[in-house]
Amino acid sequence: MSDINPREARDLGMSRTISRRDFFDGVAMTVGVATLGSLTGCSGDGPPGGAGAVQPGVRGDTAAALSVPHALRDDRFWQHAGAPEPTGETYDLVVVGGGVSGVSAAHEWLRRDPAARVLILDNHDELSEEPQLGSVSVWTPEGRELLDRLDIAVREPDGRHYPALGMYDSVLCDRETYPVERLVCFTPEIEAEQWVGRLPIADRARRDLLALYRDPVDWFPGLSRERKQERLAGLTYSAFLLDVCGTHPDVERFCRTMPNADWAYDARAFGAIDAWGRADGWEFPGFRGLHLDRDKPSRFNSPTVQKEWGEPRVHCLPQRGRTLVRTMLARMIPGFTGSRDHEPADRRLLDLPANPVRFRLSSPVVSVRHDGPPDTASSVTVGYFDGHAVRTVGAGSVIMACWHTVIPHLVPELPDDQRRALREAVKQPLLQATVRLRDGEAWRRVGVHRTRWTGAYWCLSELDGRADPAGPVTARLVATPCRSELGPAEGAVAGRHALLRTPYDHLEYTVRDQLTRLLGPGGFDPATDIEAITIDRWGHAQAPEYCRPWHAFYPDGPFPADLARRPFGRIAIAGSDAIPAASADAAITAACRAVTELST
CATH class of the missing domain: 3.50.50.60 (FAD/NAD(P)-binding domain)
Known part of the structure; x- marks a missing residue:
């Protein structure tokens, strides 16, 4: 944790004894926070807030x-x-x-x-x-x-639960991507002109992004539906935005992490044909001008996109x-x-x-x-x-x-x-952090229940299930280590190697840091509000569709x-x-x- 400032670690609650668990490919790993000056290493499965450091224990035989x-x-x-x-x-x-x-x-x-x-x-x-x-x-x-x-x-999440509490989907234009960090909430009444105008991007990028949402042109004029789909099939979504639409680079950076949580890689590896298939609401703009009927998927769409075509994605296991x-x-x-x-x-x-x-x-x-x-x-x-x-x-x-x-x-x-x-x-690597919080009031005050990050380590943070913000809640964070610029297969290998070298304390630090950046304006204090952290690291997570x-x-x-x-x-x-x-x-x-x- 040499790149972490000891004072920042202390402020984020890294010295506090909580329940910490770290799994790699389902194997329990030794968990500890490295000693930083007067900080004492903490790990294990002890009760939150217990006195003294809990000694690290390995439940999984990592060698085997x-x-x-x-x-x-x-x-x-x-x-x-x-x-x-x-x-x-x-x-x-x-x-x-x-x-x-x-x-x-x-x-x-x-x-x-x-x-x-x-x-x-x-x-x-x-x-x-x-x-x-x-x-x-x-x-x-x-x-x-x-x-x-x-x-x-199966249970069917109530999509009205969080909006009824004034908590919405959102995107955080983070400091890893832009000079100024800014949160944008997608409230029902907000228009594209309003939220695009709040983004910390170049003026030309605002115009380009708004055009993608409001009035995109036909990028392939004169071509048949089949030929347009074939052209999309030869592009990644990033290449579509930059090379076909000619957008400002800030636009591509804003859209880059849209596919991460579902596909474990970003728009530099995600196909434009599948981005068209998943375009909905605020996700994957730029295709409407192609006048491709959405009555059925393209034969070039991936099997998952074809299977889920026209189906509401609302059912999940408990x-x-x-x-x-x-x-x-x-x-x-x-x-x-x-x-x-x-x-x-x-x-x-x-x-x-x-x-x-x-x-x-x-x-x-x-x-x-x-x-x-x-x-x-x-x-x-x-x-x-x-x-x-x-x-x-x-x-x-x-x-x-x-x-x-x-x-x-x-x-x-x-x-x-x-x-x-x-x-x-070659499978894709994936991480998920499950964070038990004292309550969800900071989420309610900020007005979010789900946030996509444009470039930070964890690309998604959200409240699990149908929680009552007044009581204890569980937050989920997702990270996708794939080096997407190398393509899915080579990027997966490079990302997996990086994941093997990433210590638990760095992951905990980034969890605490990003939750604080998101929820700090709502009164969130990572030193007292976080009661447990479990990090699941899958080096070989998702099959290569x-x-x-x-x-x-x-x-x-x-x-x-x-x-x-x-x-x-x-x-x-x-x-x-x-x-x-x-x-x-x-x-x-x-x-x-x-x-x-x-x-x-």
Whole structure:
């Protein structure tokens, strides 16, 4: 935290003992605030405001969760692993990966064969959590059927709740982007001329931006609808604004983070055709003059934009992906409740020998091989590392529900073309900070419930759910480390490397700093109002959905995912990468398909 001024850290409450939790790819990390002069390091899960520093504790085995896969990738693991040791265990199905897709595969397998014995192996030391669930209203049939079987109800947020309290959507033109920092609220009565006039941008940029909202021209005159869409498909939204519309650079900087929260990268990587598909209200201006009817999507729109076309995006699950995982496990494992209140006892139930379904944590898989030629073998041997040695179990079938980029290192028998296709699934990194606040009165006084930032580290800050500002509330912040100027794939890799080097104290500082900049005028004091901070860092968060202009083969194919997910003997491949789409229902659909492939 050498770049953080000790006095600023003290003013922002960095020295206060609160509950601090930091997770990387679902693994609990050691959390601490570095000593700054007289500041005492604080971390852990102690009660808010407790006396004394809480000692840091690591609940996740980070070496097993991250180092083993990296060692496999770098050809270092087998140099020191020693010979595999058989456990003598055999299962009808072994699932590699304990996220939504892996547990869905086990659940579906057991539904079809209630007498089956199933083992789920996962490299984390606790149950994984998915960063995104998407809109349940447009889920795949397999996803909706699973929710029905589990009796998981969706809730429909009341879009009138916060506006009725005088709290609105907003954008903060931050000091990272412009010389002057200014908040603009999108109240129902405000006109574009009013809020554009308040932006701290150049005069020409105001004229250009207002023209995009009010009276954009036909940028491609004389072209047919199909040709216009094809032109958009060859551009990013940033290139559309700068090169086609010829706007002032301040306009592109204002619009740059519009796609971040949904796509994990900004307008420099987000396709113009999808920006047209998502244009609504204050988002993605500039397309109206093209006179493209919105009766249906373009064939160039990404699968998610096509799936959600014309549907209100209002349904969501009561919690994130952990709800699905825990609920499914509670149906399959006797005595397991899935409740966080019973977590220590529940964890002991996950891997009992008598259970028909066993979930083995801290067990990164290192090898999956058929017992004989893949086209005739009737069983598979699966090796995993238990922290001391490689253990093996036997399986009638295996479903790989892990990241696709890992699979070539685990299944060396795969054909070369399939291995290459699997390696193309480069996921986007993503962070989410969950901040428990004493109350939400500062949000109410400022008049916001959701704020997009134009260039700060956290691109979105919002109140979760339908909170009463008078009482305790939870705020959510989202950050997208992708280096979007490099494109989605290369930008994801660069962003992930940067994320690995980012210490927790820097993340906490930016959370406190941005909330103070936003809510300070409403009386917010980070030193007393923040009661807990949990930061979830997913280095491999969102599946690389096919989209223009980055995938020239889309939409006509052939698609790498079709080759990557091809069954191989008694091994089938699931995970959201197999669709590919960054949503829980995609993971569920891939799991059901993998079960079907092994059952026929």
